[in-house]
Amino acid sequence: MxxxxxxxxxxxxxxxxxxxxxxxxxxxxxxxxxxxxxxxxxxxxxxxxxxxxxxxxxxxxxxxxxxxxxxxxxxxxxxxxxxxxxxxxxxxxxxxxxxxxxxxxxxxxxxxxxxxxxxxxxxxxxGSIEKGKIADIVTINLKKPHLTPMYDVYSHIVYAAMASDVDTVMVNGKVVVNNSKFCNGDEEKILAKAKEWEGKINS
CATH class of the missing domain: 3.20.20.140 (Metal-dependent hydrolases)
Structure with missing residues (x-):
């Protein structure tokens, strides 16, 4: 079995x-x-x-x-x-x-x-942008050399877009990333905390 x-x-x-x-x-x-x-x-x-x-x-x-x-x-x-x-x-x-x-x-x-x-x-x-659904949305900045010109948006997202191209992230209607920058906390403090854990894990 x-x-x-x-x-x-x-x-x-x-x-x-x-x-x-x-x-x-x-x-x-x-x-x-x-x-x-x-x-x-x-x-x-x-x-x-x-x-x-x-x-x-x-x-x-x-x-x-x-x-x-x-x-x-x-x-x-x-x-x-x-x-x-x-x-x-x-x-x-x-x-x-x-x-x-x-x-x-x-x-x-x-x-x-x-x-x-x-x-x-x-x-x-x-899971999709429809009336009545929660606004969990990611937008991608298509004004990049590797994304120009665009012939098919699906193909562009799957084969050409990179994480660094993400411009905006919205979770339940709240913007948490804007202009590719985290805006829901102090990024430097978060990174510093991660470094602390790096030391604990490696020790």
Whole structure:
């Protein structure tokens, strides 16, 4: 009995479960995850760094599983950069599939936004810009040389945008990053506190 089958035998698998990694799942397990409406958090860059293997993301998507993104921890994915995860995931799975059309940019952006909210049970509150939803919004400054000219906004966000291009971050309607600067606290004090913990961890 595989781990997926065992969890199902316990009645554990349902739409409230977000399964991390799912690297070595077989086709029958993928069908079971899809049947139980389990979401999957794909941590591409962590899996690459640890040489853990490649999750069958394309197969899972074709089965109807909502695959989303995770960064895992700083020990196995140093920058925790979701934009980098999006780009790397799309490119790696195109190469693995030998098919440049899989994981198109629009699908990748859905994985990072709307589907992520849905697998967390928050699809009616966040994940897309719609009337009545919470204003969790990120804006990107497109007036950059590497983002000019722009032919397709989805492709630009997935393949060209970088974390340093983020201009504004709004959480529940409150601006916490403005003009690429943190405005919800003293950044210098926060960095100094992080340095303190660096010393404690290393000692």
């Amino acid at each position: 595989t781990p997926v089958e065992y969890l199902d035998s316990l009645g554990f698998l349902d739409e409230k479960v977000l399964a991390a990694h799912c690297i070595w799942v077989e086709d029958d397990e993928i069908d079971l995850l899809a049947k139980r409406k389990v979401g999957v958090s794909h941590c591409m860059e962590s899996n690459l760094k640890l040489a853990s293997g490649f999750a069958p993301v394309v197969t899972m998507l074709m089965a109807g599983i909502k695959v989303t993104f995770g960064t895992d921890g700083a020990a196995s994915n140093n920058d925790l950069n979701i934009l980098s995860e999006m780009s790397t995931t799309a490119k790696v799975h195109k190469a693995l599939s030998n098919n440049p059309t899989v994981l198109d940019a629009k699908t990748v952006l859905l994985m990072a936004t709307k589907w992520s909210a849905e697998v967390l049970g928050l699809g009616d509150k966040i």
